[in-house]
Amino acid sequence: MTFDSIIGHDRQKNILLRAIERHRIAHAYLFSGPDGIGKRLMAVAFAKALLCQTGNGCGHCPACRKVDHSNHPDIHILDSNGAAIKIEQVRNLQRDLSLRPHEGERKICLIDGAEQFTTGAANALLKTLEEPQPGTLIILLSNRPDKLLTTIRSRCQNLPFSRLPKHVLATILAQKLELNETDATILAALSEGSFKKALGPNRELYLEKRRKLIQSLSALSSGSIIPTFSFADELETEKELLFDILDIFQAFYRDLLLLKYNSPTEELVNLDLMDLINSQVETTTITSLLGKLKALEAARYHLQRNVNRRLALEVMLMRVAAA
Ligand SMILES: [Zn+2]
Structure with missing residues (x-):
């Protein structure tokens, strides 16, 4: 997944690309918005661009390939899968972030389902956010940002994502799945802007x-x-x-x-x-x-x-x- 292959969400994409260009990456981001609309794809594309050996998420260098195969040693992914994120998981992550990067100059941690933190886990993460280590980046993804501690939210750069408009999604689905206009419109309407739903x-x-x-x-x-x-x-x-x-x-x-x-x-x-x-x-x-x-x-x-x-x-x- 590269920035180029992400459909829609241009505003968010441009903000991240500009941050990379200007070397002004925040210590933490919060990507919020409904499930299945591309937050995670954007986070992975962002991580890839930051770890890429040519600096643009080329998709071909060894670093990019490792990201694609989910085995880059400098990315730590914490996936709630709908269950509570416990304090031990955050401790693990903190241990990992405290080590030097294996390959590049940066360690990236992606937490999907950040609304699932237990109180203990949230407080532990807050410590990390309050004392960010140079070269570490934390990306939180959440469909319910209102459930996060305000103190966590305020330490992240917030990037809200919204559903793609029905007609945009329909056009894309018609091309991608070779559907006729009626089917594409039905699929877009029922998927409510969620690619995951439409393509799954x-x-x-x-x-x-x-x-x-x-x-x-x-x-x-x-x-x-x-x-x-x-x-x-x-x-x-x-x-x-x-x-x-x-x-x-x-x-x-x-x-x-x-x-x-x-x-x-x-x-x-x-x-x-x-x-x-x-x-x-x-x-x-x-x-x-x-x-x-x-x-x-x-x-x-x-x-x-x-x-x-x-x-x-x-x-x-x-x-x-x-x-
Ligand atoms: Zn690359």
Whole structure:
């Protein structure tokens, strides 16, 4: 990953490139913003440019290659993977940073998921930030910067990242994945500016599976218990993608609501299901759509709190069908 291959985020890219050019690298940065939009790619490109033997993150020198293969001895990566970052992990990192760089002049530490620090770990890191060692750089990545100690935030140069606008993402996806305009727009809308989502396993979900799921959902009726239960069965097996499926259902009912309010078709997500959408708009009311959206929201709330998944899905589908 080099700066050139990063799509979008030009402002952030330019700030970092200027810092490199002027040899004015801060001791610590905080890259904040939603997951999957490219913060980590930017951090790696930045690290690479700083460690590169030709000084520009060429991608070919031994240092760049080591960064690409995640085995550069002067980069320490701490990945929370959604779990708490403990004080021992920060101590480890401090020990590592206190040693001289193995290859270049700099040691770089990347902490992904910085909102996951325990109090002890946060306080330990604060010490390092308060007494920065020359030649060390700490990059914190977080989707919830508000959860960090203010004292940590204030010692970092803050670089906020935002989602790419839908039309920009759609254009890029159309080129990268060779998709037609409709599919690219659907994928961009459902990925909410997240490349990780658009290019990962969700691509198939958003493009192919979505149509089937929406058809099954809109075929449910309050009198038909068996199809409702068998659809709940099917959804229950989609443990990993369940929240993304709820997003799909919500986007569908939002499309219907938008049409009810005479919004232009360009604002809709499910552009490939216009026949179904048009027929549903005819037969449904705004109150019913709001009821269905409420049922989806309630299910999301309960699923986030680890209630019985099967039960939550059954209740959700029955409420959607009855609304
Ligand atoms: Zn290089």
